[in-house]
Amino acid sequence: MESIVTDSSAVHFNEQAFTELLNHISINSYSKIFVLVDENTKIHCLPIFKNMVNFEFILLQITSGEIHKNIETCVKVWNDLSNLNADRKSLLINLGGGVLTDLGGFVASTFKRGINFINIPTTLLAMVDASVGGKTGVDLGVLKNQIGVINQPQMVLVVPNFLKTLEERQLHSGFAEMLKHGLIESEAYWQELKRVSDFENLDKLIHDSVLIKNEVVLEDPTEQNRRKTLNYGHTLGHAIESHFLEDEDKETLLHGEAIAIGMILEAYLSTVVTGLTQSSLKDISETFLSRYKKVSFTDNDIEIILSLLKYDKKNSHGNINFVLLKTIGDTQIDVKIDSELFIEAFSYYKHL
């Protein structure tokens, strides 16, 4: 499958990915190679990785989960690197989902003011979402990705073989980002994804998603205009995810599950503000509800979620900026929303 060249990086697929990795290692005289895993990827993905490579490396391990995507975990990895005499010519390979590649990328970008790193996303979400764009970072308290930098890995290896190690719920979570790529960029891709009934052979669709995201990011790397469209569903989705993460009585929502709800809510807003048709809203709502479980929100939940919106990174000058749909496949950015519309949107979702 053809490699996708990104801004000063590249995404390589399947068998070719490891060929490119081995080639990169052989032409760069790294002083030490570190591989970062969590307890899950250590068991399920590291054996596959070991089978494919011929170089020595030092294993570093963190604990999985969004609640560990924080500065304390960074301090642990920075100290591990220091204690193991990592220097500026060392390489960090991040083998894991988006939490691990986001955190590992930030750790590498800031260790001794920056060492090289390579991402090997092992979840569908990380393959289609975190693989291009160079976003690295960690959470600050419950606020997602508040701390980070934009910095490109040397390369990204997308090996769908790793998906066999995942539970179905994780695959659905990543699939939500692919559906988003259809909604913001291509109705044809949206229709194609809707026909997917199992996750047996996603290779081509993953490649399509990476292509879409890469095209958007290349045109607008610093998120002034078009890149903002990738945040569709994320403004409310992130706030919902944060709230469910913070509230110990709530079952934690996976990222894709939270933004699936965000995409329904923001599709409702789109019908009111940017002219999305009722039939498209129905299509979007039914597609997500058939794939993701419906969640109940109390009035108190909604109040907290709306209060979290003010920390959204896209805000400026006190305004909350939304990306909405004009049609399936076309968007409008920097839309301001009256607060009573949020209540209407949650009410629409509740009565679906």
Add this chain to the structure above:
Amino acid sequence: MESIVTDSSAVHFNEQAFTELLNHISINSYSKIFVLVDENTKIHCLPIFKNMVNFEFILLQITSGEIHKNIETCVKVWNDLSNLNADRKSLLINLGGGVLTDLGGFVASTFKRGINFINIPTTLLAMVDASVGGKTGVDLGVLKNQIGVINQPQMVLVVPNFLKTLEERQLHSGFAEMLKHGLIESEAYWQELKRVSDFENLDKLIHDSVLIKNEVVLEDPTEQNRRKTLNYGHTLGHAIESHFLEDEDKETLLHGEAIAIGMILEAYLSTVVTGLTQSSLKDISETFLSRYKKVSFTDNDIEIILSLLKYDKKNSHGNINFVLLKTIGDTQIDVKIDSELFIEAFSYYKHL
């Protein structure tokens, strides 16, 4: 005094500095402006700053001192920014010495993946050393500047008027970096600095130092070659500084005091390895000993200091890379040193 244009930034001097700042503020529609101070600059420098500006700002405060230049302090400032609704269009102005501008620059570079910042160094050290090059960062334990990024401020304001707020010991600390600029780049500048008997009017000499550093950094921003020369005296100097910071029984050395010792020790190494003459060594030793107090090192101190060398950021592949002098004004980079020579150098220093 003429502004110095650096890599995607600029250093402005004296009265013109505030004109440039006010102009920058008026043409950028920042959502909020934050000013970061410590308890010293709040008392001594903030009143001067307030007198010169006409815009509203929100004050943020940290505790002064190298031991607070760490991730915990960053977390405090990140949280302050979050709680005060800073967004991506906010500006952070760092008003303080090198600890504050290094830390504030790192906080700004990583908050929501990067907001604009402006540095106003208030110490001589920060004016001549931290004002160009875009190095930001904090310490990890006792290891100096292990965590950071290279990122340029929007501008740097060098206002020697702030130096009137400093104690003489602080001025001497900064003066050591100026002497270093002479040693690595210009014998004429070194001779000129040796004639300085008080710190009443340093404006032109500060401008010269910034020019020297800027020329070096512009030619080699990523520290592959020439920029390494700025580390003269710092390999041993940093290790000495770290050890005296860590050991509670030792009086803390200021940065310039530690690298003054480092410059004598590395001048000794230079006579053995890179052909520095004995008379130059004598000149360097006498110049520093006449301005900086002599420190006693026990055998145990020396052992610890040498063990700290392995964490130096310039190391690669397990080698400790030194910058040494060929003559006063000319250097050689990437020099490896046999460990017995270190003992000789400390012995030379002891018997001065």
